[in-house]
Amino acid sequence: MTETPDPFTNLYEHPAKLARAMFAPLTGAIDPSLMMGDTPMKPEDAQAWAETGAKLQALWAQYQAEQMSNPQALVPYFDPARWMALATDWYQQMPIAQPEQQKALWDEGMELWNAVLGQYGLGPKAGENAGGDVELPRKDRRFADEKWRAHPAFALIHQTYLFLAERVEQMADNMEGLNPQQREQLKFTTKAITEAASPANFPLTNPVVMERTLETKGQNLVKGMEHLLADMRRGQLSHTDASAFTLGENIATTPGKVVHETPLYQLIQYSPTTDKVMATPLVIFPPWINRFYILDLNEKKSFVKWAVEQGVTVFMVSWKSADASMKDIIWDDYVRAQIDAIDHIRTRLDVPSVHAIGYCVAGTTLAATLALLHRRGEEDKVKSATFFTAQVDFEKAGELLNFIDDSQLGTIKALSPDGYLDGRYMAATFNLLRGTDLIWNYVVNNYLLGEDYPAFDLLHWNGDVTNLPAKWHQQYLRDLYRDNRLVEADALSVDGTPIDLGQVRTPTYVQAGKEDHIAPAESVWRLKEHFTGPIKFVLAGSGHIAGVVNPPSSGKYQYWTNDGSPRNLAEFREGAQEHPGSWWPDWIDWLRDQDGETVAATGKRKPGGKGDKVIEDAPGRYVATR
Known part of the structure; x- marks a missing residue:
């Protein structure tokens, strides 16, 4: 009797197949056979995958048509590339890894790989964990699902990521020649970039997303695409089901x-x-x-x-x-x-x-x-x-101090051509302070896994943004955050x-x-x-x-x-x-x-x-x- 291959296991071995399956909808139809390797696909499954591809393609085409007919509808607040460019321009100029650090990093990385593979009976340390439970050296709640440990490939992916993120942050912290403000900016930017680079945020390196895609025949991607395009239209990352709340009815109800x-x-x-x-x-x-x-x-x-x-x-x-x-x-x-x-x-x-x-x-x-x-x-x-x-x-105002040097104040001023700063910029800034919790967690759950938004009043309030008068905002950041003049006697007049x-x-x-x-x-x-x-x-x-x-x-x-x-x-x-x-x-x-x-x-x-x-x-x- 021939054993039926496990399609999920097949995906571990051929991630390029899943890549084509996931992203083909933007350019053409899904080829369902890619998902199953040599395993014959039932006609109804083939039809389901074809419909998934068609839905994704239609959603994307509709959005593109909207942008072509109304260029003003394309709002910049939601564009991750814009925010990451602002964060990385200065960061890219910093040589945080010297040659000797790179060699030490390589040696330590190889030791980590051998230790992880040894937990699965592989590599030079294969006999050190004979029949025991897998115990990986680094833990993080983003990788708490058992699927991150069920296969050595995904164990290596997330353990390597955690190791590199840890070492890069140490390099930023120990870099010489920086004043205190530059050091804090470098550490903050390093953290933002490493959070964005987590393998949990990408479908091909996230086994939970891969399994959900197979189980639903891609319907999670359809729902996720709907969530993503809705957020792109409103110019803001959603955290909750906004339709669940009405002012005066179930929030702000005190008479x-x-x-x-x-x-x-x-x-x-x-x-x-x-x-x-x-x-x-x-x-x-x-x-x-x-x-x-x-x-x-x-x-x-x-x-x-x-x-x-x-x-x-x-x-x-x-x-x-x-x-x-x-x-x-x-x-x-x-x-x-x-x-x-x-x-x-x-x-x-x-x-x-x-x-x-x-x-x-x-x-x-x-x-x-x-x-x-x-x-x-x-x-x-x-x-x-x-x-x-x-x-x-x-003086000790925390991470928001990373946004108030002269160049950043100039950028903020340029974002307020009509005399006020759109509240979506502020929301994006505060989200960036806790990127894992307030950005990437929702990217994974709502865009990749296609989960419904929770009806959570506090998160609804968090996304109910307000616009700020531009002159006041510049004055506040400059006189208080940057120059700390409020605590100087008579330095400010009101x-x-x-x-x-x-x-x-x-x-x-x-x-x-x-x-x-x-x-x-x-x-x-x-x-x-x-x-x-x-x-x-x-x-x-x-x-x-x-x-x-x-x-x-x-x-x-x-x-x-x-x-x-x-x-x-x-x-x-x-x-x-x-x-x-x-x-x-x-x-x-x-x-x-x-x-x-x-x-x-x-x-x-x-x-x-x-x-x-x-x-x-x-x-x-x-x-x-x-």
Whole structure:
């Protein structure tokens, strides 16, 4: 009896056949016999492969026709070549591997090959693992599937890749003749390139993709092509099923009213759910590089809903996504907008002051707002300030510092011909900071494996981009990130007034994320070194988003406090007390300590009530504007 050949095994031996099968649709029909070697193919299987080829060819032809008829439809934001060219132009000039390093690399590589092959009973070390389980020297979650170890060819491919990536990063780290900024840029670019070069990202070197292609007769490629072309049309990598979310229905659902608006922002007031509320209201300034509803994702995750339930009168600023009408907006305008919101709330509720929260870049701006109010003798307008993952001192600002030298600032300026930077560029930049998780994972799952997008609210928010005023963006990157002028007394002026963070005496609560790669904890800590009022610092588990959006009901993560007098973050960690779960209850206790007075939730504490003129229901128009 003749044993039927395993077509998957045949592909290991003849990868060129799979290559032709996968990419022939762009130039012609698939020849199904290529997939099976000498194995006869059933007529129905041949028909299925032919239909796969025809579908792929039709999808690509349709897209090409669209681009021919409308050249403006071809958006540059999604083009990987554009981003990789920017990353590699400088990198290619760096001779990171000297001849002696190359020889050592070759010798070490051959040792690795012999060790890996020996696990499969092959090569000069064939007898060292007689009958034992395969135990490869390097592990990485991108290669966790058993198929990466099931065959020696794929074991060699991914182990060699991990070895080379490790050594190249070491070479970049040890290269001589670089200043600190150049070294960090080289390390960042090296990491980006090695992540892109992973064998998991290519169908011919990914056994999981190869097997899926055989199992589905190429239907995964059809679905993946549909996903890819849809993303190319919208100019942005998709992370989630956008159709699963609707503002005001299953995201941004906390009831409230828009009670004030300007060309730059809308002000939302949320409806109380308690009979008594804190006398001093709270205004939240979210970052305008994202939508405000990160703090109101759904009922279980919403910081807004939770704060309202604690008896806080909550106001939220909803920034307008920039367009050509905002080409002259600068940082001063955002500071003035924060003061305008504070003053409107004070007048509306007839209160002397507000509590304020600033998240990320809006926290940086809140620091400038406080400095301006102190210089003008109006500091009593803000009773307390809370900062979520916000920086004022950018010396240790992390990987984003790799994007702010003069040439890169010039490139960013050129990308803003109409006076604003398209938010898709910012999204691509932040994705690049975590390329494996936010780019290549989705390339593999959604383009190569053809999997459906998840319905994940946080990922939906992450892709709901906003445009930035070009002048403000250049000013922010130049004056703060590059030149770090905010922490120099009177080096910057806002609204015609020099500001000095050292004058800020407002009671302050500072939250940092232990694993934050956008606003590193060490950088956030430095706010303590510039304000002169009482400051409570809390280190939360997780990062820039999950570390903030961590409701008590989730039972996730932890946070650390230190009641001593640590001089730096290292000393804070050494003497810190760990607390399980969310830091939100700690914050609300601190807020009540600042002002324990309560009042009845009547009159304009209930927005939209009798005699109260409002603009529209929350979440308002601005958050829906692309």
